[in-house]
Amino acid sequence: MSQTKNSSKYTNSFVPVKSITNGMIVLDNNKKVTGIKIIPRNLFILERTTQDAIISNLKNAYNMIDYEFWVISADRPVDINVYLSQLQLLFNSTQDQIKRKMIIEDINKANSFMNNNIVDTEYFLLFAESDNEKINKRIRQLINSFANAGLTSHQVTNDDLRIILDNFLNGGQTTTFGGVIG
Numbered sequence: 011m012s013q014t015k016n017s018s019k020y021t022n023s024f025v026p027v028k029s030i031t032n033g034m035i036v037l038d039n040n041k042k043v044t045g046i047k048i049i050p051r052n053l054f055i056l057e058r059t060t061q062d063a064i065i066s067n068l069k070n071a072y073n074m075i076d077y078e079f080w081v082i083s084a085d086r087p088v089d090i091n092v093y094l095s096q097l098q099l100l101f102n103s104t105q106d107q108i109k110r111k112m113i114i115e116d117i118n119k120a121n122s123f124m125n126n127n128i129v130d131t132e133y134f135l136l137f138a139e140s141d142n143e144k145i146n147k148r149i150r151q152l153i154n155s156f157a158n159a160g161l162t163s164h165q166v167t168n169d170d171l172r173i174i175l176d177n178f179l180n181g182g183q184t185t186t187f188g189g190v191i192g
Contacts, residue, residue, distance in 0.1 A: 025175075025179065026038040026039070027175070028040075030168050030171050030172060030175075031168065032168075033165045033166050033167055033168060033170075033171070034145070034171075035171050035175070037138075040140060041138045041139065041140050042138065042139060042140065042142075042145060043136055043137070043138045043171075044136065044137070044139075044145055044149070044165065044166060044171075045079070045080075045134055045135045045136035045137055045149070045152070045165075045166055046134065046135050046149060046152045046153060046156070046163040046164060046165055046166060047132060047133070047134050047163060047164055047165075047166050047167075047170055048133040048134065048135060048156060048161055048162075048163045049161065049162040049163060050131070050132075050133060051064075051160065051161055051162075053065075060160075063160075064159055064160045064161075067158050067159035067160065068156075068159045068161075070155070070158075070159070071152075071155035071156055071158065071159050074151070074155060075152075077137055077139075077148070078137065078138070079135055079136065079137040080134075080135070080136045080137070081133070081134070081135050082133070082134045082135075082136060082174060083131050083132065083133050083134075084131070084132050084134065084173055084174050084177045085129040085130070085131055085132075085177065086129060086130050086131075086132055086173050087127065087128075087129055088123065088128045088129060088130050090120055090123060090124065091124075093120060094117065094120050094121070094124075097113055097116055097117050097120065098117065100113055101113040101114065101117065132170070132173070134166060134170065134174065135152060135163075136166070136174075149165050153165075
C-alpha cells in the first residue's frame with residue numbers, strides 16, 4: 011500500500027483557492043470565478059401572460075450565454091436577531107395590553123423560526139475567466155439580460171462566495187475557527 015505525503019502545511023490544500031477578493035474567487039492558476047446573484051421572484055403570483063413573458067425572456071438570457079457557467083442555489087441562515095431586539099424594545103415601551111399581546115405573538119413566532127434553522131435560498135450564476143475586461147463585460151451583460159427578464163441581480167460579493175464555498179465544503183456550516191498550520 012503506497013502512502014501519499016501531503017507537503018502542504020494546510021489541511022484544505024486540495025481546494026485550489028488562492029483568495030477571495032473584489033467579488034471573485036482567485037484560483038491557484040489565476041483564473042477568477044465570479045458571477046451574479048439573482049434575487050428570487052415568485053412567478054406564481056403573477057398573471058399568466060406576465061409569467062410567460064418572464065420565462066421567455068429568461069430563455070433568451072440563458073441562450074445568449076456562450077461560455078461555460080454554473081447555476082448554483084445556496085442556503086443562507088436567516089438572522090432575525092435585530093428584528094427580535096426591535097420587537098423586545100417595542101414591547102418594553104408599549105403599555106396597551108392588546109398591542110403587547112400581539113408583539114409577544116410576533117416574538118414567539120420569530121423565536122420558532124430561529125429554533126427551526128430557517129434559511130433563505132439564494133441563486134447564483136457563476137463563471138470562470140482570467141481577463142478582467144471580459145469579466146466586467148460578462149457581469150454587465152448578465153445583469154442586463156436578467157433585468158430584461160424582470161429579475162434583479164448584481165455581482166456576487168465576497169460574503170456570497172464564502173457562503174457558496176461553505177455550502178459545498180462544509181455542508182452549509184460556517185467555519186468559525188482558524189486554519190491549522192503545521
